[in-house]
Amino acid sequence: MKTSVRNNERGFGVVPILVILAVLAVVGGAGWYVMNKNKSTTTSSTNKAVTNAVKDECNKLYNDKDLCKFASNFTLEGVSYKAVFSTSQGTAGSSSTTTLLADGKGGTHMITASAGAQTEFIVLGGASYMKNADSGVWLKFGSSSQAATKPTNPTSDIKFETKLTAGETQPATTYKKIGKEACGSLTCFKYTVVESAQAGTSSIWFDTKDYRLQRMSSTDTNGTTSDATFTYQAVNITTPSPVQDFSSASGLPAGQ
Numbered sequence: 001m002k003t004s005v006r007n008n009e010r011g012f013g014v015v016p017i018l019v020i021l022a023v024l025a026v027v028g029g030a031g032w033y034v035m036n037k038n039k040s041t042t043t044s045s046t047n048k049a050v051t052n053a054v055k056d057e058c059n060k061l062y063n064d065k066d067l068c069k070f071a072s073n074f075t076l077e078g079v080s081y082k083a084v085f086s087t088s089q090g091t092a093g094s095s096s097t098t099t100l101l102a103d104g105k106g107g108t109h110m111i112t113a114s115a116g117a118q119t120e121f122i123v124l125g126g127a128s129y130m131k132n133a134d135s136g137v138w139l140k141f142g143s144s145s146q147a148a149t150k151p152t153n154p155t156s157d158i159k160f161e162t163k164l165t166a167g168e169t170q171p172a173t174t175y176k177k178i179g180k181e182a183c184g185s186l187t188c189f190k191y192t193v194v195e196s197a198q199a200g201t202s203s204i205w206f207d208t209k210d211y212r213l214q215r216m217s218s219t220d221t222n223g224t225t226s227d228a229t230f231t232y233q234a235v236n237i238t239t240p241s242p243v244q245d246f247s248s249a250s251g252l253p254a255g256q
Helices: 014-027 048-062 065-073 246-250
Strands: 033-035 040-042 081-089 095-102 108-114 117-124 127-131 138-141 173-183 186-195 201-207 213-219 224-232 243-245
Touching: 048 065, 065 173, 065 186, 138 246, 173 201, 186 213
Parallel strands: 138 243
Antiparallel strands: 033 040, 081 095, 081 224, 095 108, 108 117, 117 127, 127 138, 173 186, 186 201, 201 213, 213 224
16 A cells, blocks of 8 residues: 655646646545455445445455444545645655645645645646646646546555455455554554555554544555545635636647
8 A cells, every 4th residue: 555646846848747647646536445356346325235245245354343344334435534645755765745635526636745845736627727836827727638637546555355366365455453542533443454466564544433544654665654644524625716728838739
């Protein structure tokens, strides 16, 4: 499980813009997925049949009622929240902090601070906006533009299999309960995450009341650490101003 945010230059060439928007697509919006290698099932608290089926299958593999309640009931879909991602590349490396706001209706606002520079993005109503830190003008990419992005799930690296595939004796991703500890004003279950195909260490925390994800962290073999905390609160994303269409700013035809 990794959550990474890439630092970017403040210029507005075509290539840097496309790279930045690709990053936004990785760490944007909402949605929780319970996955196996062949299919994914989106769960909802309003769909009790699906929720219970996923919980039963999860318990068969993981034999952990708390973990499976989290896996089957928790969702970021339709939920407004604030997430803060911190990434550090070792003692001598760079670090960055990203704040992500999601309104639960597809709108997101992301602010990244790194090396004294700040980048800012908004996705709203099918359009993407990137702020020019020098001028304060927001560049707009329409839904038909190749640069436009669709927010995806920032927790998609957390995976639960619903069945073993041929040759498997245990799930590819396993979870070890460490115990309970404070997470802000709440009490959380803490689990370490072990992925057979990936080195490094990862952990997740979800609260004992609503079984919502409160924190996730990881450290890879190169010493890069990532940590994310989640706060569930009302979020309002509005259209930024002033705005300039990207096609007119770059000299490209509209929609490209």
